[in-house]
Amino acid sequence: MAKQYDVLFRLLMLGDSGVGKTCMLRRFTESEFDPSHISTIGKPSSSSGKVSKTQRMEGHRLIRNNSCGCFRRNVEAAAFALRKFQKKYSIPMYDQVYIAGVDFKMKTLEIDGVKVRVQIWDTAGQERYQTITKQYYRRAQGIIFVYDITNRSSFQHLAKWISDVDEYAPDMVQKILVGNKSDEEFRRQVSKDQGNKLAETYGMEFFETSASISTNINESFVRVTEQVLQAHKRHVDNLLGSLDDYLERAALEAEKNDEDAADTQRTCAC
Numbered sequence: 613m614a615k616q617y618d619v620l621f622r623l624l625m626l627g628d629s630g631v632g633k634t635c636m637l638r639r640f641t642e643s644e645f646d647p648s649h650i651s652t653i654g655k656p657s658s659s660s661g662k663v664s665k666t667q668r669m670e671g672h673r674l675i676r677n678n679s680c681g682c683f684r685r686n687v688e689a690a691a692f693a694l695r696k697f698q699k700k701y702s703i704p705m706y707d708q709v710y711i712a713g714v715d716f717k718m719k720t721l722e723i724d725g726v727k728v729r730v731q732i733w734d735t736a737g738q739e740r741y742q743t744i745t746k747q748y749y750r751r752a753q754g755i756i757f758v759y760d761i762t763n764r765s766s767f768q769h770l771a772k773w774i775s776d777v778d779e780y781a782p783d784m785v786q787k788i789l790v791g792n793k794s795d796e797e798f799r800r801q802v803s804k805d806q807g808n809k810l811a812e813t814y815g816m817e818f819f820e821t822s823a824s825i826s827t828n829i830n831e832s833f834v835r836v837t838e839q840v841l842q843a844h845k846r847h848v849d850n851l852l853g854s855l856d857d858y859l860e861r862a863a864l865e866a867e868k869n870d871e872d873a874a875d876t877q878r879t880c881a882c
Protein backbone atom coordinates (compact mmCIF):
# COMPACT_ATOMS: atom_id res chain seq x y z
CA MET A 613 0.00 0.00 0.00
CA ALA A 614 1.31 3.48 -0.87
CA LYS A 615 2.53 5.51 2.05
CA GLN A 616 -0.04 8.12 2.95
CA TYR A 617 2.48 10.73 4.04
CA ASP A 618 6.21 11.37 3.96
CA VAL A 619 6.81 13.15 7.24
CA LEU A 620 4.95 13.74 10.48
CA PHE A 621 5.18 17.00 12.40
CA ARG A 622 3.69 17.99 15.71
CA LEU A 623 2.22 21.46 16.06
CA LEU A 624 0.99 22.97 19.30
CA MET A 625 -1.58 25.72 19.86
CA LEU A 626 -1.05 27.95 22.86
CA GLY A 627 -2.86 30.97 24.25
CA ASP A 628 -5.30 32.10 26.89
CA SER A 629 -8.59 30.34 27.47
CA GLY A 630 -11.31 31.50 25.08
CA VAL A 631 -9.11 32.99 22.32
CA GLY A 632 -10.48 30.44 19.86
CA LYS A 633 -7.84 27.69 19.59
CA THR A 634 -10.35 24.84 19.43
CA CYS A 635 -12.49 26.70 16.88
CA MET A 636 -9.44 27.42 14.70
CA LEU A 637 -8.45 23.76 14.78
CA ARG A 638 -11.95 22.57 13.91
CA ARG A 639 -12.16 25.10 11.10
CA PHE A 640 -8.85 23.90 9.69
CA THR A 641 -9.38 20.15 10.02
CA GLU A 642 -13.17 19.86 9.60
CA SER A 643 -14.13 23.16 7.92
CA GLU A 644 -16.56 23.70 10.76
CA PHE A 645 -17.41 26.46 13.18
CA ASP A 646 -20.05 25.68 15.75
CA PRO A 647 -20.34 28.33 18.46
CA SER A 648 -23.62 26.93 19.77
CA HIS A 649 -22.04 23.55 20.35
CA ILE A 650 -19.27 25.13 22.38
CA SER A 651 -21.50 27.41 24.39
CA THR A 652 -23.81 24.46 25.19
CA ILE A 653 -20.96 22.73 26.91
CA GLY A 654 -19.86 25.92 28.62
CA LYS A 655 -16.41 27.16 29.47
CA PRO A 656 -14.30 24.72 31.47
CA SER A 657 -14.34 26.89 34.56
CA SER A 658 -18.02 26.17 35.11
CA SER A 659 -17.82 22.42 34.43
CA SER A 660 -21.51 22.66 33.63
CA GLY A 661 -21.18 20.64 30.45
CA LYS A 662 -22.60 17.31 29.47
CA VAL A 663 -19.98 15.24 31.25
CA SER A 664 -21.16 13.80 34.54
CA LYS A 665 -18.95 13.67 37.59
CA THR A 666 -18.54 9.91 37.26
CA GLN A 667 -17.48 10.26 33.66
CA ARG A 668 -15.03 12.99 34.58
CA MET A 669 -13.58 10.82 37.34
CA GLU A 670 -13.13 8.03 34.85
CA GLY A 671 -11.30 10.48 32.59
CA HIS A 672 -8.94 11.31 35.41
CA ARG A 673 -8.44 7.64 36.13
CA LEU A 674 -7.36 7.15 32.52
CA ILE A 675 -4.74 9.84 32.92
CA ARG A 676 -3.58 8.26 36.14
CA ASN A 677 -3.57 4.65 35.01
CA ASN A 678 0.13 3.93 35.29
CA SER A 679 0.54 0.54 36.91
CA CYS A 680 1.82 2.18 40.10
CA GLY A 681 -0.97 4.77 40.13
CA CYS A 682 1.48 7.67 39.74
CA PHE A 683 0.26 10.56 37.67
CA ARG A 684 0.84 9.61 34.07
CA ARG A 685 3.56 11.83 32.71
CA ASN A 686 3.06 10.91 29.11
CA VAL A 687 0.42 13.36 27.95
CA GLU A 688 0.31 11.84 24.52
CA ALA A 689 -0.57 8.38 25.81
CA ALA A 690 -3.18 9.90 28.09
CA ALA A 691 -4.80 11.71 25.18
CA PHE A 692 -4.95 8.48 23.18
CA ALA A 693 -6.59 6.77 26.15
CA LEU A 694 -9.04 9.63 26.40
CA ARG A 695 -10.06 9.21 22.78
CA LYS A 696 -11.45 5.78 23.68
CA PHE A 697 -13.18 7.31 26.67
CA GLN A 698 -14.63 10.02 24.46
CA LYS A 699 -16.06 7.39 22.08
CA LYS A 700 -17.59 5.40 24.91
CA TYR A 701 -19.51 8.37 26.26
CA SER A 702 -19.86 10.32 22.99
CA ILE A 703 -18.17 13.26 24.64
CA PRO A 704 -17.50 16.25 22.40
CA MET A 705 -13.91 17.23 21.76
CA TYR A 706 -14.19 20.34 23.89
CA ASP A 707 -14.97 18.38 27.04
CA GLN A 708 -12.22 15.97 26.22
CA VAL A 709 -9.81 18.91 26.26
CA TYR A 710 -11.32 19.89 29.57
CA ILE A 711 -10.63 16.47 31.03
CA ALA A 712 -7.16 15.94 29.60
CA GLY A 713 -5.81 19.46 29.20
CA VAL A 714 -4.89 18.52 25.62
CA ASP A 715 -6.34 16.97 22.50
CA PHE A 716 -5.14 16.69 18.92
CA LYS A 717 -6.37 16.49 15.36
CA MET A 718 -4.56 15.39 12.21
CA LYS A 719 -4.44 16.67 8.68
CA THR A 720 -2.25 15.89 5.68
CA LEU A 721 -0.90 18.74 3.56
CA GLU A 722 1.17 18.64 0.39
CA ILE A 723 4.00 21.16 0.44
CA ASP A 724 6.59 21.29 -2.38
CA GLY A 725 5.66 17.75 -3.36
CA VAL A 726 6.12 16.45 0.20
CA LYS A 727 3.14 14.89 1.93
CA VAL A 728 3.23 16.31 5.43
CA ARG A 729 1.01 14.86 8.12
CA VAL A 730 0.44 17.40 10.87
CA GLN A 731 -0.65 16.33 14.32
CA ILE A 732 -2.04 19.50 15.87
CA TRP A 733 -2.28 19.66 19.64
CA ASP A 734 -4.95 21.87 21.12
CA THR A 735 -4.21 22.82 24.70
CA ALA A 736 -6.51 24.14 27.40
CA GLY A 737 -5.56 27.75 28.06
CA GLN A 738 -6.53 27.65 31.71
CA GLU A 739 -3.74 28.09 34.22
CA ARG A 740 -4.56 24.88 36.10
CA TYR A 741 -3.72 22.75 33.04
CA GLN A 742 -0.35 24.27 32.40
CA THR A 743 1.66 21.66 34.28
CA ILE A 744 0.18 19.09 31.91
CA THR A 745 0.47 21.07 28.70
CA LYS A 746 4.04 22.23 29.38
CA GLN A 747 5.11 18.60 29.25
CA TYR A 748 4.16 18.63 25.62
CA TYR A 749 6.20 21.68 24.58
CA ARG A 750 9.41 19.84 23.96
CA ARG A 751 7.81 17.43 21.50
CA ALA A 752 6.51 20.16 19.24
CA GLN A 753 8.20 21.19 16.02
CA GLY A 754 5.88 24.17 15.50
CA ILE A 755 3.92 26.44 17.82
CA ILE A 756 0.96 28.70 17.07
CA PHE A 757 0.53 31.42 19.68
CA VAL A 758 -3.04 32.68 19.65
CA TYR A 759 -4.58 35.79 21.19
CA ASP A 760 -8.00 37.32 20.76
CA ILE A 761 -8.02 40.75 19.07
CA THR A 762 -11.05 41.71 21.20
CA ASN A 763 -9.29 40.84 24.47
CA ARG A 764 -6.26 42.94 25.42
CA SER A 765 -5.20 40.74 28.32
CA SER A 766 -4.91 37.69 26.04
CA PHE A 767 -2.41 39.79 24.05
CA GLN A 768 -0.53 40.92 27.17
CA HIS A 769 -0.23 37.32 28.38
CA LEU A 770 1.65 36.31 25.24
CA ALA A 771 4.95 37.30 26.81
CA LYS A 772 4.41 34.59 29.44
CA TRP A 773 3.39 31.96 26.89
CA ILE A 774 6.43 32.78 24.77
CA SER A 775 8.88 32.71 27.68
CA ASP A 776 7.51 29.33 28.82
CA VAL A 777 8.10 27.97 25.33
CA ASP A 778 11.65 29.37 25.32
CA GLU A 779 12.22 27.48 28.55
CA TYR A 780 10.67 24.13 27.64
CA ALA A 781 10.57 23.75 23.84
CA PRO A 782 13.48 22.69 21.61
CA ASP A 783 15.58 25.49 20.05
CA MET A 784 14.55 24.53 16.54
CA VAL A 785 10.85 24.98 17.21
CA GLN A 786 9.11 27.24 14.64
CA LYS A 787 6.61 29.81 15.89
CA ILE A 788 3.93 32.05 14.46
CA LEU A 789 1.63 34.58 16.06
CA VAL A 790 -2.10 34.68 15.40
CA GLY A 791 -4.66 37.29 16.42
CA ASN A 792 -8.02 35.51 16.16
CA LYS A 793 -11.63 36.85 15.91
CA SER A 794 -10.79 39.39 13.19
CA ASP A 795 -14.49 39.30 12.23
CA GLU A 796 -15.25 41.24 15.43
CA GLU A 797 -13.73 44.51 14.24
CA PHE A 798 -16.17 46.61 16.28
CA ARG A 799 -14.94 44.96 19.52
CA ARG A 800 -11.25 45.20 18.66
CA GLN A 801 -8.88 46.02 21.56
CA VAL A 802 -5.56 45.13 19.92
CA SER A 803 -4.60 46.87 16.68
CA LYS A 804 -3.12 45.01 13.76
CA ASP A 805 -0.04 47.16 14.10
CA GLN A 806 0.47 46.05 17.73
CA GLY A 807 0.20 42.43 16.62
CA ASN A 808 2.70 43.00 13.83
CA LYS A 809 5.18 44.74 16.15
CA LEU A 810 5.04 41.97 18.76
CA ALA A 811 5.55 39.34 16.09
CA GLU A 812 8.52 41.29 14.77
CA THR A 813 10.02 41.57 18.26
CA TYR A 814 9.99 37.80 18.62
CA GLY A 815 10.93 37.10 14.99
CA MET A 816 7.63 35.46 14.10
CA GLU A 817 5.27 35.75 11.17
CA PHE A 818 1.88 37.24 12.00
CA PHE A 819 -1.68 36.55 10.85
CA GLU A 820 -5.03 37.89 11.87
CA THR A 821 -7.59 35.12 11.53
CA SER A 822 -11.23 34.39 11.99
CA ALA A 823 -12.33 30.85 12.72
CA SER A 824 -15.87 32.13 12.44
CA ILE A 825 -15.73 33.33 8.83
CA SER A 826 -12.65 31.31 7.89
CA THR A 827 -10.15 34.08 7.26
CA ASN A 828 -6.46 33.13 7.12
CA ILE A 829 -7.01 29.87 9.00
CA ASN A 830 -5.57 27.63 6.28
CA GLU A 831 -2.86 30.16 5.56
CA SER A 832 -1.57 30.26 9.15
CA PHE A 833 -1.52 26.47 9.67
CA VAL A 834 0.09 25.92 6.27
CA ARG A 835 2.68 28.65 6.88
CA VAL A 836 3.89 27.24 10.19
CA THR A 837 4.06 23.78 8.60
CA GLU A 838 6.14 25.20 5.74
CA GLN A 839 8.50 26.75 8.26
CA VAL A 840 8.86 23.48 10.15
CA LEU A 841 9.53 21.62 6.92
CA GLN A 842 12.10 24.21 5.92
CA ALA A 843 13.83 24.13 9.32
CA HIS A 844 14.09 20.36 9.29
CA LYS A 845 15.15 20.18 5.66
CA ARG A 846 18.27 22.14 6.51
CA HIS A 847 19.26 19.56 9.10
CA VAL A 848 18.45 16.41 7.20
CA ASP A 849 20.26 15.62 3.94
CA ASN A 850 17.88 13.20 2.41
CA LEU A 851 14.46 14.44 3.45
CA LEU A 852 12.27 11.58 2.38
CA GLY A 853 14.75 8.94 3.46
CA SER A 854 15.92 10.09 6.81
CA LEU A 855 13.62 12.79 8.19
CA ASP A 856 11.15 10.20 9.46
CA ASP A 857 13.96 8.32 11.19
CA TYR A 858 15.33 11.55 12.57
CA LEU A 859 11.98 12.58 14.04
CA GLU A 860 11.34 9.07 15.31
CA ARG A 861 14.70 9.11 17.09
CA ALA A 862 13.91 12.56 18.54
CA ALA A 863 10.54 11.25 19.79
CA LEU A 864 12.18 8.17 21.34
CA GLU A 865 14.78 10.37 22.98
CA ALA A 866 12.05 12.62 24.42
CA GLU A 867 10.18 9.53 25.66
CA LYS A 868 13.31 8.24 27.34
CA ASN A 869 13.84 11.63 29.00
CA ASP A 870 10.24 11.51 30.22
CA GLU A 871 10.77 8.08 31.72
CA ASP A 872 14.02 9.18 33.37
CA ALA A 873 12.30 12.23 34.81
CA ALA A 874 9.41 10.08 36.03
CA ASP A 875 11.85 7.67 37.71
CA THR A 876 13.65 10.42 39.56
CA GLN A 877 10.50 12.25 40.61
CA ARG A 878 8.50 9.24 41.72
CA THR A 879 7.47 9.49 45.30
CA CYS A 880 5.52 6.26 45.69
CA ALA A 881 7.06 2.97 46.77
CA CYS A 882 6.76 1.10 43.45
Ligand SMILES: Nc1nc2c(ncn2[C@@H]2O[C@H](COP(=O)(O)OP(=O)(O)OP(=O)(O)O)[C@@H](O)[C@H]2O)c(=O)[nH]1
Binds near residue numbers: 630632792
Ligand atom coordinates in the same frame (compact mmCIF):
# COMPACT_ATOMS: atom_id res chain seq x y z
N1 LIG B 1 -16.45 36.00 16.67
C1 LIG B 1 -15.62 34.97 16.79
N2 LIG B 1 -15.73 34.15 17.84
C2 LIG B 1 -14.87 33.10 17.91
C3 LIG B 1 -13.88 32.86 16.94
N3 LIG B 1 -13.18 31.77 17.31
C4 LIG B 1 -13.71 31.34 18.45
N4 LIG B 1 -14.73 32.13 18.83
C5 LIG B 1 -15.57 32.00 20.04
O1 LIG B 1 -14.71 32.12 21.17
C6 LIG B 1 -15.13 31.24 22.21
C7 LIG B 1 -13.95 30.39 22.67
O2 LIG B 1 -13.50 29.58 21.61
P1 LIG B 1 -12.63 28.26 21.90
O3 LIG B 1 -12.21 27.73 20.58
O4 LIG B 1 -13.36 27.36 22.79
O5 LIG B 1 -11.39 28.88 22.72
P2 LIG B 1 -10.06 28.13 23.26
O6 LIG B 1 -8.94 29.04 23.02
O7 LIG B 1 -9.96 26.76 22.67
O8 LIG B 1 -10.36 28.03 24.83
P3 LIG B 1 -9.70 27.01 25.91
O9 LIG B 1 -9.97 25.61 25.43
O10 LIG B 1 -10.42 27.33 27.18
O11 LIG B 1 -8.25 27.29 26.01
C8 LIG B 1 -16.29 30.41 21.64
O12 LIG B 1 -17.49 30.95 22.13
C9 LIG B 1 -16.20 30.61 20.14
O13 LIG B 1 -17.46 30.58 19.53
C10 LIG B 1 -13.80 33.76 15.83
O14 LIG B 1 -12.97 33.67 14.92
N5 LIG B 1 -14.70 34.81 15.81
